[in-house]
Amino acid sequence: MAMNGVVPGSRAGAAVAPFKMDKAADFANYFCTYAYLYHQKEMLSDRVRMDAYYHAIFRNARHFAGKAVLDVGTGSGILAIWSAQAGARKVYAVEATNMAQQARKLVEANQVGHIVEVIEGSIEDISLPEKVDVIISEWMGYYLIRESMFDSVIHARDRWLKPSGVMYPSNARMWLAPIASHVGEQKNQEFQNAMVDWDYFNQEMNDEYGVDMSVLTTPFLEEQRKYYLQTSLWVSLYPNQVIGAPALVKEIDCHLATIEDISSVKSIFKIPFTKGQTKFCGLAGWFDVHFKGSPIDPADHDVELTTAPMYDQATHWGQQVFVIHPSFDIQDGDVLQGSMEIVRSKQNHRLMDVTITHEVQKSEGSASPPVTSFFYIE
Structure with a gap:
């Protein structure tokens, strides 16, 4: 999960992804951020995030009542506490940093210590005494896949989730849209x-x-x-700055996705402009996740967490903006078409390299020359 104004891409609790890299360096560069209550507070103050997870758990308490739950990257322990309050029989709350010590305090203070077991360690290294019915995690980074924490969730799913188990969240989508902005x-x-x-x-x-x-x-x-x-920009946009219908870049089924599915994302888009005469200056990317349960055990209530531009509130993820130089004068009837490829940085697999090729097809039939731009999600 990303942190606005502090450390880009900071997230609550995480586990080392199964890549060939120095664990000590990865911990120093990534995990140590989550050992600070300041960062946890920033994420706990995100009302969109908190409301979505709260409603997903308590409106679907049937999935938790009497069940074993695994919380991957528990951070402060909030999702583990809610799972226990929703009736879970046992919650294994795994946290790679010493924030686990604070999580234990919070668990005990909220009188669920007999249900929630906080385990300090990475999900790849720990062992559980049983398979679980639910895996819950807040693994999303900037533009969803920055940070590569979903790798750890996949590892947990493949090793510890029962065949009948459910993932929270169950589905995720990435979006891309042209914007007008200064x-x-x-x-x-x-x-x-x-x-x-x-x-x-x-x-x-x-x-x-x-x-x-x-x-x-x-x-x-x-x-x-x-x-x-x-370098992509963290921006909190308003809906009226989006000047074309968002294009779906990637859809992820958390029950089935593999690491290969998310380590490289490729998409082709064709987006008509819809805001009259204005300037097209860049593309904005955001994501949403859904809590739908599983195909064999659907949720009672499908809850959505979206990071799309909003008027009345915003998330700490914001949107990632890829600035186009030079900007284009466009009007209704013009069409933006092109492709996008997102791959993991060779220097740091938690960061992303982005290639966008685009052209503007004018309503009168002419077209701008294709332009290829390279960006970094850092």
Whole structure:
């Protein structure tokens, strides 16, 4: 789960994904964030998130009553406590960081210590005395799959979920839509300002210290371009900034998905513009998850958690915006078409590399040249 203004992509509780990488480095770079109550508080304050999980559990208490539950990445323990309050017989709350110690305190203070067992360790390393009826987890990162925590949920499912068991959430979807916003102009201006500042800096180094820094101008430019123009932006959009019907990028069945299904996402989109004359400046990505139960044991109430642009509230995930340079003047009848590919970064599998190819088909028949842009979800 992502944290606005603190650490991008921070999430409540997690478990090491089964990749060949140094565990100590992964812990230092990722898991240690969740050992702080400050970060847990930020996520617990997300009303959209909290309401969705609360209603999913208590409106479908039948799935929990008398059952064994596994909470993957319990964080503060809130989902484990709710599961117990909904009637679970036993809850195994697994947490990779020492936030597990705080979770135990909270569990005891809420008088469910006889039901909830907090286990400190990664889901790949721990062992349970039984198979479980329910796996619950809040594993979603920026644009759903950043952080790769779903890998750990898949591991838990394949090892510990009964054939008749249910996943909470059960389904997830990724969306993409064109937007109109001034954020592109702002980031481009910041990039230009950074380069102007570099020129002043280079001149000052020459004048004051006799050192010519110009050999580093190109590397600095590439670094700043990646930071300002190619790194996706955390933005909380309003619905009226979306200028075309959202396209479905990926649909995930949490009961069946494999790691291969989510390690590379490819999609083709064709989106008519719908907001009259305006400027198309970028694409926004968001996700939703559903709590539907399973095909053989459907939920009594299908609850949705969406991170789509909203007027009255927002989630800490926000939306991920991919700024397009230059922007395009568009009107009703024009069509955006292209493709999107999301793969895991070779340097850090919890981060994502994005390639977007797009063109604008004008209503009078002409088309813009295809443009391919590279982005990073960091």
